[in-house]
Amino acid sequence: MSFKPHGKHLIAGEWVGSDDSFASEPAHGPSHDFSAGTVGLVNRAAESAEDAFWSYGYSSREERAKFLEAIADEMEARADQITEIGTQETGLPEARLQGERGRTTGQLRLFADHIRKGDYLDRRHDSALPDREPLPRPDLRMIQRPIGPVAVFGASNFPLAFSTAGGDTAAALAAGCPVVVKGHSAHPGTGEIVAEAIHAAIEKTGMPAGVFSLIQGGNREVGQALVQHPLIKAVGFTGSLAGGRALFDLCAQRDEPIPFFGELGSVNPMFVLPEATKARGAEIGKGWAGSLTMGAGQFCTNPGIAVIGKGAEGDAFVKAAADALKEVGPQVMLTEGIAKAYRDGKSRFDGRNSVEPIVTTDSAGREANPNLYETDAQTYLQDHALGEEVFGPLGLVIRVDGVDEMVQLAKGFEGQLTATIHMDDGDTDAARKLLPVLERKAGRVLANGFPTGVEVADAMVHGGPYPASTNFGATSVGTLSIRRFLRPVSFQNIPEGVLPADIA
Numbered sequence: 001m002s003f004k005p006h007g008k009h010l011i012a013g014e015w016v017g018s019d020d021s022f023a024s025e026p027a028h029g030p031s032h033d034f035s036a037g038t039v040g041l042v043n044r045a046a047e048s049a050e051d052a053f054w055s056y057g058y059s060s061r062e063e064r065a066k067f068l069e070a071i072a073d074e075m076e077a078r079a080d081q082i083t084e085i086g087t088q089e090t091g092l093p094e095a096r097l098q099g100e101r102g103r104t105t106g107q108l109r110l111f112a113d114h115i116r117k118g119d120y121l122d123r124r125h126d127s128a129l130p131d132r133e134p135l136p137r138p139d140l141r142m143i144q145r146p147i148g149p150v151a152v153f154g155a156s157n158f159p160l161a162f163s164t165a166g167g168d169t170a171a172a173l174a175a176g177c178p179v180v181v182k183g184h185s186a187h188p189g190t191g192e193i194v195a196e197a198i199h200a201a202i203e204k205t206g207m208p209a210g211v212f213s214l215i216q217g218g219n220r221e222v223g224q225a226l227v228q229h230p231l232i233k234a235v236g237f238t239g240s241l242a243g244g245r246a247l248f249d250l251c252a253q254r255d256e257p258i259p260f261f262g263e264l265g266s267v268n269p270m271f272v273l274p275e276a277t278k279a280r281g282a283e284i285g286k287g288w289a290g291s292l293t294m295g296a297g298q299f300c301t302n303p304g305i306a307v308i309g310k311g312a313e314g315d316a317f318v319k320a321a322a323d324a325l326k327e328v329g330p331q332v333m334l335t336e337g338i339a340k341a342y343r344d345g346k347s348r349f350d351g352r353n354s355v356e357p358i359v360t361t362d363s364a365g366r367e368a369n370p371n372l373y374e375t376d377a378q379t380y381l382q383d384h385a386l387g388e389e390v391f392g393p394l395g396l397v398i399r400v401d402g403v404d405e406m407v408q409l410a411k412g413f414e415g416q417l418t419a420t421i422h423m424d425d426g427d428t429d430a431a432r433k434l435l436p437v438l439e440r441k442a443g444r445v446l447a448n449g450f451p452t453g454v455e456v457a458d459a460m461v462h463g464g465p466y467p468a469s470t471n472f473g474a475t476s477v478g479t480l481s482i483r484r485f486l487r488p489v490s491f492q493n494i495p496e497g498v499l500p501a502d503i504a
Contacts, residue, residue, distance in 0.1 A: 013209030027091030037218025048210030168236030345390030415465025
């Protein structure tokens with residue numbers, strides 16, 4: 001049975017409308033009308049989240065784990081409907097939506113297991129030393145506690161895994177923090193049906209109604225009101241550098257500044273070392289083209305830059321990449337706006353004396369064709385615009401004179417989500433020179449692979465120095481992401497009967 005959205009917001013357990021509305025712009029299938037968010041709805045959602053915190057923030061880990069599992073169950077019960085409307089709204093293939101749904105439910109269950117174990121609480125106890133000289137030591141116990149209501153902004157490129165019930169929401173709910181989601185207007189129907197799943201899980205497990213709210217659409221004022229609301233204690237965001245930086249500044253300007261955990265932009269450079277180039281340069285070039293065009297290049301870990309030596313062996317890499325890109329047809333992008341931004345990004349390279357076009361194509365409407373350009377290290381370091389992310393299937397090859405220039409170039413990169421080294425055994429010394437630079441530049445460094453695809457696991461880091469993210473000590477993927485929504489509290493000489501249950 002097809003899902004037909006009712007187009008309302010979910011505020012504290014009630015589906016409510018608003019005076020203004022907007023129409024969805026699906027890649028195919030019917031358009032639907034949705035109520036647009038307002039500042040008043042933000043206020044209602046934040047107040048209900050604060051009310052919910054006084055019970056949800058002090059619920060047991062087992063209660064919260066069962067709630068997270070119930071959300072996953074309810075999403076799976078709506079699996080076919082989620083896939084149907086998700087593909088209509090985004091143009092993503094069914095297999096991609098099915099895989100992303102599995103990732104989303106998987107991370108909900110991962111957090112349920114994680115909080116049951118309790119390691120994330122980082123419990124510490126310094127016993128009292130009443131006879132210590134010259135002064136006695138008090139009894140000290142420390143534990144991580146939830147910070148309060150959290151705002152989450154849905155991402156355009158991941159309608160499930162980084163949106164309504166995505167990683168930020170899962171981590172915040174696991175920590176004990178109610179969530180207010182600002183849904184992305186690129187996929188409001190998908191957001192609505194996932195919110196229905198969360199609402200059903202709230203009712204099934206007896207959670208307070210205000211533990212989750214979804215506000216659809218709305219103008220810029222709505223997002224500003226959400227991050228500046230005095231009851232919101234942190235923000236999770238995945239989106240553009242310009243939009244994220246504007247919200248980050250608003251968080252910092254509040255009377256009570258709050259953390260803004262934004263994932264903003266990254267070109268994810270790939271360094272192909274000499275022996276790897278000699279042994280399998282063409283193979284790596286072909287693989288790079290596949291990663292570059294996966295999902296029309298609409299991944300935050302899309303490897304937009306390849307760094308490789310000059311000469312015939314590097315030429316073979318470039319030729320293989322170019323040949324593979326020429327075989328890729330037009331792909332549907334997530335929104336008309338993203339498609340236009342891709343064309344605008346490409347225009348920065350066209351007619352630029354500092355770059356050589358290798359593969360150039362025209363794109364129109366909501367479709368994108370791949371493009372490839374080449375430059376040298378010194379030109380790149382002098383032309384800042386070449387390092388700005390182009391969200392889509394556009395690649396830049398940077399040619400270098402040896403490993404030393406490769407290291408010099410790496411030092412000139414801004415912060416990144418990922419950096420990749422392609423190496424063979426004979427490249428070990430070169431990799432040792434490069435790795436200390438890359439670990440300062442990126443949150444995840446990988447060898448002999450491609451960064452598209454982020455494993456949801458304990459050891460994953462999806463973040464990095466600015467502008468990849470606004471808080472380089474955090475991750476938005478993996479169990480460590482729960483730390484963003486916790487703060488340490490020390491209890492001194494508090495009787496055991498009064499202490500939080502989790503401290504034992």
